[in-house]
Amino acid sequence: xxxxxxxEISKIFGFGDATTLALDEIDLVIEKGEFVAIxxxxxSGKSTLMNLIGLLDRPTYGSYKLGGKDVSRLRTNxxxxxxxxxxxxxxxxxxxxxxxxxxxxxxLPLVYKGVGANKRIKTASxxxxxxxxxxxxxxxxxxxxxxxxxRAAIARxxxxxxxxxxxxxxTGNLDSESSRVVMELLSDIHKLGNxxxxxxxxxxxxxxxxxxxxxxxxxxxxxxxxxIGEVPKLARKALNxxxxxxxxxxxxxxxxxxxxxxxxxxxKKPRAKAKKPTSRSKSMKRIKK
Amino acid sequence: MSITRNIRSAAQSLKYSKWRSLMTxxxxxLGVLSVITIVSIGEGVKRQVVGQINLLGSDLISVxxxxxxxRDKNGNIVKVNQISSFAFGSGSMSDSDLETIKSSSGVKTxxxxxxxxxGVKLDDVQYNQSLVIATNDKFPAxxxxxxxxxxxxxxxDSNKHVVVIGKRVAENLFAENVPIGRTLTIRGxxxxxxxxxxxxxxxxxxxxxxxxxxxxxPYAAGQELTGHNQLAQVLVRPESVDQTTAVIAAINKKMTLxxxxxNDFTVLKQDxxxxxxxxxxxxxxxxxxxxxxxxxxxxxxxIMNIMLVSVTERTREIGIRKAIGATNRQISEQFFVxxxxxxxxxxxIGIGLAFVINAVLRIVTHLNPVISxxxxxxxxxxxxxxxxxxxxxxxxxxxxxxxxxALRYE
Numbered sequence: 001x002x003x004x005x006x007x008e009i010s011k012i013f014g015f016g017d018a019t020t021l022a023l024d025e026i027d028l029v030i031e032k033g034e035f036v037a038i039x040x041x042x043x044s045g046k047s048t049l050m051n052l053i054g055l056l057d058r059p060t061y062g063s064y065k066l067g068g069k070d071v072s073r074l075r076t077n078x079x080x081x082x083x084x085x086x087x088x089x090x091x092x093x094x095x096x097x098x099x100x101x102x103x104x105x106x107x108l109p110l111v112y113k114g115v116g117a118n119k120r121i122k123t124a125s126x127x128x129x130x131x132x133x134x135x136x137x138x139x140x141x142x143x144x145x146x147x148x149x150x151r152a153a154i155a156r157x158x159x160x161x162x163x164x165x166x167x168x169x170x171t172g173n174l175d176s177e178s179s180r181v182v183m184e185l186l187s188d189i190h191k192l193g194n195x196x197x198x199x200x201x202x203x204x205x206x207x208x209x210x211x212x213x214x215x216x217x218x219x220x221x222x223x224x225x226x227x228i229g230e231v232p233k234l235a236r237k238a239l240n241x242x243x244x245x246x247x248x249x250x251x252x253x254x255x256x257x258x259x260x261x262x263x264x265x266x267x268k269k270p271r272a273k274a275k276k277p278t279s280r281s282k283s284m285k286r287i288k289k
Numbered sequence: 290m291s292i293t294r295n296i297r298s299a300a301q302s303l304k305y306s307k308w309r310s311l312m313t314x315x316x317x318x319l320g321v322l323s324v325i326t327i328v329s330i331g332e333g334v335k336r337q338v339v340g341q342i343n344l345l346g347s348d349l350i351s352v353x354x355x356x357x358x359x360r361d362k363n364g365n366i367v368k369v370n371q372i373s374s375f376a377f378g379s380g381s382m383s384d385s386d387l388e389t390i391k392s393s394s395g396v397k398t399x400x401x402x403x404x405x406x407x408g409v410k411l412d413d414v415q416y417n418q419s420l421v422i423a424t425n426d427k428f429p430a431x432x433x434x435x436x437x438x439x440x441x442x443x444x445x446d447s448n449k450h451v452v453v454i455g456k457r458v459a460e461n462l463f464a465e466n467v468p469i470g471r472t473l474t475i476r477g478x479x480x481x482x483x484x485x486x487x488x489x490x491x492x493x494x495x496x497x498x499x500x501x502x503x504x505x506x507p508y509a510a511g512q513e514l515t516g517h518n519q520l521a522q523v524l525v526r527p528e529s530v531d532q533t534t535a536v537i538a539a540i541n542k543k544m545t546l547x548x549x550x551x552n553d554f555t556v557l558k559q560d561x562x563x564x565x566x567x568x569x570x571x572x573x574x575x576x577x578x579x580x581x582x583x584x585x586x587x588x589x590x591x592i593m594n595i596m597l598v599s600v601t602e603r604t605r606e607i608g609i610r611k612a613i614g615a616t617n618r619q620i621s622e623q624f625f626v627x628x629x630x631x632x633x634x635x636x637x638i639g640i641g642l643a644f645v646i647n648a649v650l651r652i653v654t655h656l657n658p659v660i661s662x663x664x665x666x667x668x669x670x671x672x673x674x675x676x677x678x679x680x681x682x683x684x685x686x687x688x689x690x691x692x693x694x695a696l697r698y699e
Contacts, residue, residue, distance in 0.1 A: 056612060056692045077616045084614020095609045095696070099305050109613045111294060156613065 002065075003163055003195050004030040004053060009062035009072075011048050011218075022048040024218040025062070030197070032163075035190040035228075037198045037206045039235070040215035046199050047168070049215070053197065054087050054166045055079045067163055084112050088157030090186075092169035094149045096141040096156070102128065103137040106156045113160065127155040131185060147178030154185055158194075165189070165196045171205065183208050187228075203235035292626070299627040303634075313595045314635030316588020317675060320581045321639025321668045326646050327577040329658035331570040336659055338566050341490065342559040344433055348533045349559045350525040352390060352540060354381040357555040357565065366564055381553040382520040384512070389547045390523055395536040397528045400424055400431040403511045403518030409462070409504060410474040416462045419455075421475055421504045423511020423518050429486075431524050438467045439484030447507045453484035455501040473504075476514050480506060533558060585671065588635065589679040596628050596683035600690075607687055608695025621688035628680025629673060636672025640665055 011023040023045050030036055040046050051057040052064065055071060058079070064072040071082060089095075096105045107124035115123070128134055131151040141149055150170060157165050167186060171179035187208045190196050198209060206212050212232050214222040226232040303310045359368040391399050403423035409416050426443045429436060442451050452473070459468050463482075472479045489500040511518045527536040537556050544554055557565070600607070607620055647658050 051693055054612075056696075077618065080611065080614055080616040083612065087614075089612050091696070095605070095612075097606055097609060099302060108610070112610075112614045112616070112619055114291070117294075160614070 001032050001068075002029045003032040003067055004028065005063075005065040006053070007063045007065075009049075009052065009059045009064060011045075011052065011057070012060045022218055023052070023059070026218075026220060028213070028220060028223075030164075030195065032195055033190075033193050034211055035187070035196045035198070035209040036211045036213060037200055037209040038213045038215060039200060039203070039206070040221075043217075044215040045218040046215050048218075050166055050168055050197065050199055053164070054089060055083045084109060085160060086163040088160065088162035088165040090150070090153050090157050090165065090167040090170045092172040094141070094146075094153050094173070096149060096153060098141055101138050101140055102133060102144070102152045105141065106152060106159055109156065109160045123159055124155070127158055128152070130158075131155045145178070146174050147181055150174060150178070150182050151185060154182070154189070158189065163195060165194055166199075167196060168199045169201070170198070171200070171202065179205075203231060206235045207231045295622055295626040296630065298623065299630045302627060303631060309595065310631060310634075313591055313631060314588070314638065316584055316591050317632050317635030317672050318588075318639040318642065320585035320588055321636050321672055322642045322646065323577060323584065324581040325640065325643035325660060325664055325668055326650075326658065327574055327581070328664045329643070329647055329660045330650070330656055331567075331574050332661055332664075333656055333658040334570060335563070335567060337490075337657060338563050342563065344490075345559060346526075346530075347559050348527055348530040349431070350527065350533065350537055350540070351557050351559075351562070352382070352386075352523040352525065352544070353555045353557065354520065354553070355555060356553055357557070358561070366561060381548075382523070384517050384520075386520060386544065386547065386554070387523060389543050390525060390540055393536065393539040393543050395527050395532045395539060396525055398427050398431065398526045400427050400524040401508060401518065401520055402428075402522045402524070403508060403515075404521045405506070405511050405515055405518070406476065411462055411471075414462075416458075418461065419458050419502050419504050420499070421506065422521070423506050423508045423514075425508050428505060431526065434489065435487045436484045437487040439469045439482070441484050441505075442507050447509045448513075449507065450478060450480045450510055451483045451507065452480045453486060453505045454482055455486050455499075455503040456488045457499065457501040458504055459485050475504070475506070478514060480504075480510075585675060589632065589675040592628055592631050592635075592676060593679035593682060596624060596631075596680060597686065599627075600624060600683050600687045603687075604690060604695045604698040607690050608692050608698065611690070611692035612696060617688040620690075621684040623684075624687045625677075625680045625684040628683060629676030632676030632679070633669070633673045636669050636675075639672070640668060 006026055006028040009023055009026040009028075010021065013020045013022055026045075026049065028049075038046050038049065048057070052059050055066070055074075056079075058074075059072050062072065063070055066082065066086060071079070074082070096102070097108070100108065103121065103124050106127055107120040110120040110123060125134075125137065128137055131154055133148060133151055133155070136144060136148060136152070141152070144152065150173075154170075157167075165186075170186070171182055174182060183205060186196060186198070190208075196209075198205065200206075206226065207229055209226065210228050211223070211225050212235060213220055214234065222234060224232055224234070358366045361367045387399065387401050390396065401424060405421040405423055409419050409421065425447075426441065428434075429441050436453065437456070439453070441453050442449065452475075454462075454468075459466060462468075462473070463471060467485060468482050469484065470481065472481050474480070486501070486503070489503075508518065525536070525540065527533050537558065540556050544556070545552060548554065610620060610623075643660060647660055650656050650658050
């Protein structure tokens with residue numbers, strides 16, 4: 001059963017001459033229980049895509065079905081409620097609230113859902129135990145190490161039992177040991193049947209996922225399934241090209257990878273496009289006027 | 290998100306920046322404090338006046354020099370003339386007026402209060418705090434004042450050089466409680482102390498004069514010293530209470546005639562004294578309330594200002610909260626409650642301080658300020674309202690932030 005269905009999704013930023021096309025008619029279907037890595041250089045549209053899937057933003061054109069329900073035209077507050085009930089976020093910079101202790105941070109999504117205090121604490125506490133932070137419940141985020149903070153953030157993302165978990169560069173601010181712990185935690189969560197979307201620059205991390213989507217200039221240029229535990233061909237190419245040292249090297253690696261991919265619109269069917277003009281192309285004309 | 294949860298969370302974030310919160314509240318604190326204090330002083334004075342009126346009886350009429358009030362045709366006070374209200378000794382009344390008042394119809398007793406001077410000598414010590422008055426034997430009865438030690442002079446003493454002194458004079462000048470038989474010198478003439486008054490209640494009507502500092506001598510003795518007495522006040526009691534208004538009219542008529550049509554005196558009933566006092570208080574209260582209102586307004590703007598700063602500072606927090614599912618309404622509620630808590634805490638501190646000031650005033654002054662429940666409730670209401678009014682803009686701003694941009698905010 002597909003949990004995410006994107007159809008001809010486009011996102012345009014700006015007005016007039018400053019218009020940029022961040023996403024160009026993206027089609028993407030993600031099944032329940034998939035662990036998908038989304039790769040691509042900066043400006044390729046990964047973040048925009050994640051914001052759309054995570055319902056922080058609405059597409060300019062196209063339709064988005066989350067769990068079979070069309071959510072592409074909902075109003076801000078309805079989006080907030082769906083985010084609350086169905087999406088879990090894990091950020092690169094952790095984004096725990098500095099004034100709340102770990103337990104309160106994890107329980108926060110439940111506050112907005114209107115769950116009673118006792119139940120909130122119980123649920124949050126159980127999740128903290130699952131990520132191995134039982135003894136850190138009353139610590140403030142600033143008293144945790146990076147890896148611990150990210151584990152707490154993962155617990156927060158799980159607290160509403162969401163349909164999808166969006167992890168945006170979750171290891172970007174972590175050392176390699178903490179990165180491994182966090183990725184293994186995500187991997188465990190995936191094994192329990194959760195759907196996870198992972199945005200990353202780091203080809204190494206693709207060994208935890210079962211599908212890799214490559215993006216470039218607002219389109220999906222390549223989409224492959226890969227056995228868990230292996231780094232897929234294209235990613236390995238990038239790995240072999242450069243000895244990974246810093247994030248900049250990662251970026252260079254991904255760029256090299258993108259160059260290595262022969263043609264851009266590999267996943268597209270140009271004939272279909274020619275057959276029926278989409279709403280987007282109509283509107284692009286409008287914009288050009 | 291429940292309201293209690295909102296309040297707890299707001300209290301938490303205010304506690305996080307304690308000093309800033311306290312500074313922000315200062316305007317509200319001072320505003321509330323000054324309003325309550327001023328209103329309570331006014332209320333206290335009013336109660337004292339009412340108490341005094343009840344004590345002295347509503348039939349007590351006082352005739353004073355100077356034109357204190359303007360009346361309409363029916364004799365109701367329409368205006369209190371502020372300028373001369375404090376003119377205790379404005380000399381438009383003298384001995385002859387006393388006879389005029391005495392001869393008015395319906396007058397039963399008349400007690401003159403003549404002003405002699407304000408300075409006496411004991412041996413070589415000059416004492417200037419005293420208030421030397423010349424009056425007659427009916428003075429204690431008229432003011433329902435008892436003599437603590439000794440006696441008051443009677444009819445037969447009217448030419449004798451005797452005085453009855455206030456408690457403060459006994460304590461301060463003679464340094465003893467019962468200085469009966471001792472002498473003091475007034476304008477070079479020796480007077481014998483024959484009595485000491487019981488302590489007078491503090492009288493707001495006396496406009497700053499304290500009868501506990503009084504040295505009372507027989508009227509004729511005063512005339513002998515000064516040539517003619519300057520009347521500060523003449524107290525009159527009519528033959529019956531019902532006649533009060535008629536007697537006032539009669540005195541007015543006769544006095545106006547005697548003064549050649551010049552209305553340079555004032556005849557007041559006891560309860561009219563209240564309106565004179567409350568009118569003075571009203572002006573005073575209005576002025577301070579204006580200042581306090583400004584302070585509250587500035588306090589409110591200060592709260593709004595700090596809340597706007599806080600919204601900007603916490604942009605990222607807003608982004609996070611929105612990302613994990615807070616609706617715009619839940620975000621705005623959070624900041625709205627925070628502003629309201631800020632202002633109402635300020636109000637509560639202000640009210641608390643007002644009670645402290647109240648206690649201090651009771652100890653160090655003669656004022657008996659009374660904090661009424663009404664004024665407490667009103668100031669609590671106003672301070673809550675301030676937060677509500679000035680919390681709206683920051684709350685709306687917070688709610689309108691775009692989650693994606695807010696998350697990117699450093």
